[in-house]
Amino acid sequence: MKRMETDVVVVGGGATGTGVIRDCALRGMACVMIEKNDLASGTTGRNHGLLHSGARYAVNDPESAAECISENRILKRIARHCVEDTGGLFVTLPDDDTEYHKRLVKGCRAVGIDYEEIDVSAALKIEPNLNSGVLTAMKVPDGTIDPFRLAASNVLDAKEHGAEIRTHTEMVRCIISGDRVVGVLCRDNLNGELFEIYSKIVINASGVWGRRICETAGVPLTMYPSKGSLVIIDYRVNNVVINCCRKPFDGDIIVPGDTVSLIGTTSKKIDYDRIEELDVDDDEIEVLLAGGEKLIPNVSRTRVLRAYSGVRPLVSRSGDVDGRDITRGIVLIDHEAENGVKGFITVTGGKLMTYRLMAEWAVDLACEKLRVDVPCTTHERPLPGSETPSNRPVPHYFDGISKSVLGSAHYRHGERMDHIFSKDKKSYGLVCECEMVTAGEVEYALKNLCVKDMIDLRRRTRLGMGPCQGELCSYRTAGLFNDLGAADEQTAIRMLKDFFEERWKGVKPVLWGDTLREIEFTYWIYQGLFGLGGVPDEDEPI
Amino acid sequence: MINLENISFDHCIKCTVCTIYCPVARVNPIYPGPKQSGPDTERLRIKNPDLLDESLKYCSNCKRCEIACPSDVRIADIIQTAKWKYSPKRFKIRDFLLSHTDLMGTLSTSAAPVVNRITGLSLTKSAMEAFLNISSKRRFPAYEPGTFRRWYGRMKSEQEAFSEKVIYYHGCYVNYNDHELGKTVVRTLNKLGVGVTLIPEKCCGVPLIANADLPGARKNARYNIQSIETAVEKTHCSVVSTSSSCTFALKHEYPGLLEIDNSAVFNKIHYITAYLSRLFAQGPVPELQPVNLTAAYHAPCHLERMGGVIHTLDLLSNIPGLKIVLMHSECCGISGTYGFKKECYDIAQDVGEELFKRIADAAPDIVITDCETCKWQIEMSTPFRTVHPIMILAQSLGVYTF
Ligand SMILES: Cc1cc2nc3c(=O)[nH]c(=O)nc-3n(C[C@H](O)[C@H](O)[C@H](O)COP(=O)(O)OP(=O)(O)OC[C@H]3O[C@@H](n4cnc5c(N)ncnc54)[C@H](O)[C@@H]3O)c2cc1C
Numbered sequence: 046m047k048r049m050e051t052d053v054v055v056v057g058g059g060a061t062g063t064g065v066i067r068d069c070a071l072r073g074m075a076c077v078m079i080e081k082n083d084l085a086s087g088t089t090g091r092n093h094g095l096l097h098s099g100a101r102y103a104v105n106d107p108e109s110a111a112e113c114i115s116e117n118r119i120l121k122r123i124a125r126h127c128v129e130d131t132g133g134l135f136v137t138l139p140d141d142d143t144e145y146h147k148r149l150v151k152g153c154r155a156v157g158i159d160y161e162e163i164d165v166s167a168a169l170k171i172e173p174n175l176n177s178g179v180l181t182a183m184k185v186p187d188g189t190i191d192p193f194r195l196a197a198s199n200v201l202d203a204k205e206h207g208a209e210i211r212t213h214t215e216m217v218r219c220i221i222s223g224d225r226v227v228g229v230l231c232r233d234n235l236n237g238e239l240f241e242i243y244s245k246i247v248i249n250a251s252g253v254w255g256r257r258i259c260e261t262a263g264v265p266l267t268m269y270p271s272k273g274s275l276v277i278i279d280y281r282v283n284n285v286v287i288n289c290c291r292k293p294f295d296g297d298i299i300v301p302g303d304t305v306s307l308i309g310t311t312s313k314k315i316d317y318d319r320i321e322e323l324d325v326d327d328d329e330i331e332v333l334l335a336g337g338e339k340l341i342p343n344v345s346r347t348r349v350l351r352a353y354s355g356v357r358p359l360v361s362r363s364g365d366v367d368g369r370d371i372t373r374g375i376v377l378i379d380h381e382a383e384n385g386v387k388g389f390i391t392v393t394g395g396k397l398m399t400y401r402l403m404a405e406w407a408v409d410l411a412c413e414k415l416r417v418d419v420p421c422t423t424h425e426r427p428l429p430g431s432e433t434p435s436n437r438p439v440p441h442y443f444d445g446i447s448k449s450v451l452g453s454a455h456y457r458h459g460e461r462m463d464h465i466f467s468k469d470k471k472s473y474g475l476v477c478e479c480e481m482v483t484a485g486e487v488e489y490a491l492k493n494l495c496v497k498d499m500i501d502l503r504r505r506t507r508l509g510m511g512p513c514q515g516e517l518c519s520y521r522t523a524g525l526f527n528d529l530g531a532a533d534e535q536t537a538i539r540m541l542k543d544f545f546e547e548r549w550k551g552v553k554p555v556l557w558g559d560t561l562r563e564i565e566f567t568y569w570i571y572q573g574l575f576g577l578g579g580v581p582d583e584d585e586p587i
Numbered sequence: 588m589i590n591l592e593n594i595s596f597d598h599c600i601k602c603t604v605c606t607i608y609c610p611v612a613r614v615n616p617i618y619p620g621p622k623q624s625g626p627d628t629e630r631l632r633i634k635n636p637d638l639l640d641e642s643l644k645y646c647s648n649c650k651r652c653e654i655a656c657p658s659d660v661r662i663a664d665i666i667q668t669a670k671w672k673y674s675p676k677r678f679k680i681r682d683f684l685l686s687h688t689d690l691m692g693t694l695s696t697s698a699a700p701v702v703n704r705i706t707g708l709s710l711t712k713s714a715m716e717a718f719l720n721i722s723s724k725r726r727f728p729a730y731e732p733g734t735f736r737r738w739y740g741r742m743k744s745e746q747e748a749f750s751e752k753v754i755y756y757h758g759c760y761v762n763y764n765d766h767e768l769g770k771t772v773v774r775t776l777n778k779l780g781v782g783v784t785l786i787p788e789k790c791c792g793v794p795l796i797a798n799a800d801l802p803g804a805r806k807n808a809r810y811n812i813q814s815i816e817t818a819v820e821k822t823h824c825s826v827v828s829t830s831s832s833c834t835f836a837l838k839h840e841y842p843g844l845l846e847i848d849n850s851a852v853f854n855k856i857h858y859i860t861a862y863l864s865r866l867f868a869q870g871p872v873p874e875l876q877p878v879n880l881t882a883a884y885h886a887p888c889h890l891e892r893m894g895g896v897i898h899t900l901d902l903l904s905n906i907p908g909l910k911i912v913l914m915h916s917e918c919c920g921i922s923g924t925y926g927f928k929k930e931c932y933d934i935a936q937d938v939g940e941e942l943f944k945r946i947a948d949a950a951p952d953i954v955i956t957d958c959e960t961c962k963w964q965i966e967m968s969t970p971f972r973t974v975h976p977i978m979i980l981a982q983s984l985g986v987y988t989f
């Protein structure tokens with residue numbers, strides 16, 4: 046069996062894991078990150094990407110609120126191309142009690158969140174599509190954060206500082222020697238090969254899967270997985286984050302996310318053995334759309350693109366709690382101190398937007414154990430792509446490449462866009478027409494951003510995430526994979542099929558109206574015209 | 588920045604049929620076509636208005652994409668609105684001149700012979716190209732001295748004697764460039780027993796829309812609709828127009844693109860051939876002399892967009908001796924003021940090339956089309972005289988001779 050050695054192994058390639066690996070690499074440690082699927086394929090890629098101002102927690106959980114506002118300020122600086130400083134509003138719906146507004150004001154003041162109470166008319170000016178009957182309004186420094194870009198940029202920086210990244214590589218179990226975890230046994234999920242990585246420390250950053258990882262090290266971890274569902278609206282029906290001003294409940298927030306808007310979220314406690322079943326129920330969709338419509342009436346006239354769900358990695362370290370009332374705080378466990386198992390750290394809980402702080406804590410602890418005396422710099426060091434202020438004008442490359450194409454690439458990759466467009470005009474041929482992904486961007490992602498298949502590529506670029514859900518880009522992309530030597534013909538065709546299966550999973554719960562027409566048309570092209578249904582599955586012989 | 592009214596882009600299923608039908612995308616590789624310029628990038632512009640593509644200027648607003656779209660996406664409207672809504676407002680003297688056809692007409696007709704000479708001079712043409720970006724290759728429409736309205740003034744009492752009357756929205760072209768068409772309309776209608784009334788009118792706004800001055804177009808629209816409403820309320824007369832684009836604007840661009848309510852008079856406004864073919868259908872059909880000509884008929888895009896071609900053909904089919912050769916449905920390229928612009932001239936000619944070839948193949952005696960700018964384009968680009976269908980009808984009725 047193949048065997049590698051390193052200082053630190055990080056398990057999990059979500060926001061937390063990618064944050065940890067970057068921090069390790071920046072502090073000069075030899076490190077390897079393993080992710081069983083793709084970057085941000087877990088909970089990180091399944092939320093609404095709210096860059097909390099902390100206001101949502103200011104009333105009930107001031108500790109989380111304080112973490113949020115502090116990280117909010119940091120991320121706006123270091124991750125400019127992953128966050129958008131949209132601003133946010135808290136509004137009291139016509140049927141709600143304005144009492145909560147006062148409590149929220151008090152909470153924000155206590156935590157130090159820069160809120161501003163404004164007239165409803167001023168709120169309507171900021172967000173013209175807002176329900177005009179709202180009773181109170183207040184501005185908060187909410188923003189949005191793109192989890193895919195965030196994970197990819199952290200990994201890119203880590204790689205550039207010597208870290209090794211292995212996606213589609215699963216940790217089978219910890220390797221134990223005496224009272225110490227000395228490494229991990231891994232399986233390459235692309236070819237089934239097993240191998241070992243020996244290390245001085247293993248950091249478990251596997252989110253809601255953390256309990257399973259801990260079990261292989263023989264330590265308990267009590268998780269309270271809570272499923273949340275969201276729906277995606279075809280375009281931005283709002284340009285600022287809109288929150289209901291009351292205790293959090295289902296369907297109380299609409300977040301603009303790149304070209305779409307997301308309505309969130311439900312909250313359902315689920316059994317731990319069901320964390321992989323991510324179905325969205327009809328009643329959840331109903332609740333979300335009804336809630337969204339109350340905030341922005343136009344929601345009812347808009348196409349719903351998809352619905353999906355994620356599982357919050359909530360941990361109980363003390364008593365029994367469930368669902369939303371649990372603290373969303375960061376959980377850092379030194380298993381040596383807690384369970385007497387050396388060389389093993391778990392970091393979980395928290396939020397997407399507190400990933401950096403979680404990583405800082407975990408790596409501080411690892412450094413202490415390894416006697417590495419290098420301080421954390423991630424709070425001041427910009428991610429690759431965010432080096433200069435985002436208001437730098439989009440560079441002009443050559444005539445014939447339009448602003449919508451350049452601007453979209455810049456939005457997604459920041460400064461790194463310079464690596465995407467070359468003088469070769471082929472590089473700006475459009476592959477995905479909804480989200481303006483070019484052949485150059487596909488090639489760049491394939492070479493630099495750990496892309497193994499088309500689904501990975503979607504997470505790096507937004508390819509196939511627009512209204513047509515892959516109708517036009519997918520066959521071109523499969524062709525490009527083949528052209529660029531990233532897949533042979535049969536593999537490319539299978540990727541195409543897998544890509545559609547993945548896309549349709551999110552579309553199925555919302556099959557009505559224009560979404561239904563779109564999918565019927567896509568089905569007609571790929572089944573009727575291309576005969577894609579005749580392609581055998583992976584395990585069937587061709 | 589989200590326009591609640593026109594969210595038709597949301598219905599686009601990305602079938603790309605519109606782009607196949609776009610005459611500009613066919614000949615100009617820099618223009619990404621209606622799908623990308625309309626529904627695709629509208630989503631991006633809502634996110635960030637800076638993502639407005641300069642290439643939108645190549646859209647000629649011919650509306651052919653909208654005819655093709657199976658999802659009823661108002662693609663051309665989205666594009667014209669975007670040009671105006673998201674772009675930094677820059678005053679361009681060229682666009683101002685081209686779009687204010689009424690102002691230019693007023694200024695030019697008083698000195699028509701001089702203006703015609705000047706705009707025909709090659710020196711002037713080069714100067715216009717250098718300073719105004721107006722193509723030097725474009726032949727300018729001639730201005731006539733005086734206005735059609737002035738001529739009508741002398742006919743007014745005669746017209747009032749008719750018991751049945753229509754309101755004639757003559758538009759800028761008839762008033763400043765082609766009095767003959769206006770006069771022929773009056774004589775034709777009179778021959779059919781219908782008197783002609785004029786009302787206060789302004790330019791319909793089509794050139795303003797094309798040059799991204801939606802507020803200006805809206806102002807004119809409001810004025811025109813008010814004028815029509817007042818007249819219709821008083822007289823209950825129908826309103827006819829001999830310009831397919833003016834009619835399209837009055838009926839469809841006003842409520843659709845400009846958000847001006849015309850519902851009170853919508854059913855009263857007709858393109859002239861629709862009005863006449865109904866008149867003929869009611870009977871009795873007047874006595875018609877043979878017009879022994881082979882005519883190539885070109886259907887203007889805007890007439891196609893409002894489904895009006897059938898009425899012109901229907902009307903012409905009454906005329907004995909007239910042999911119509913129907914041209915393949917396509918754009919002639921000029922699209923109003925579009926083909927005058929330096930950056931669009933070649934595109935306009937490339938778009939029209941097929942049509943010019945087909946016209947030549949038909950070897951007609953004459954070309955018939957309903958639109959004044961199509962007429963300019965065809966006359967400039969082929970050796971054939973091009974006339975409005977009314978001119979043929981008038982010939983058949985004996986009120987006009989070629
Ligand atoms: C509906 C919903 C909405 C939310 N909204 C927000 C929000 O708006 N803002 C915000 O800040 N937070 C939000 N959150 C919380 C946030 O999404 C999570 O806290 C965060 O993404 C967790 O990241 P993580 O990296 O710890 O876990 P994950 O993203 O789940 O990463 C864990 C990774 O480990 C991998 N893994 C698991 N087992 C193994 C193994 N054996 N070997 C190798 N790899 C393995 C998984 O594949 C996974 O990719 C939301 C959560 C939910 C559910």
Ligand code: SF4
Binds near residue numbers: 647
């Ligand atoms: S209006 Fe005409 S030129 Fe403009 S996009 Fe549509 S078809 Fe093309």
Ligand code: SF4
Binds near residue numbers: 606
């Ligand atoms: S024809 Fe209509 S539905 Fe098809 S791509 Fe064009 S706008 Fe979309």
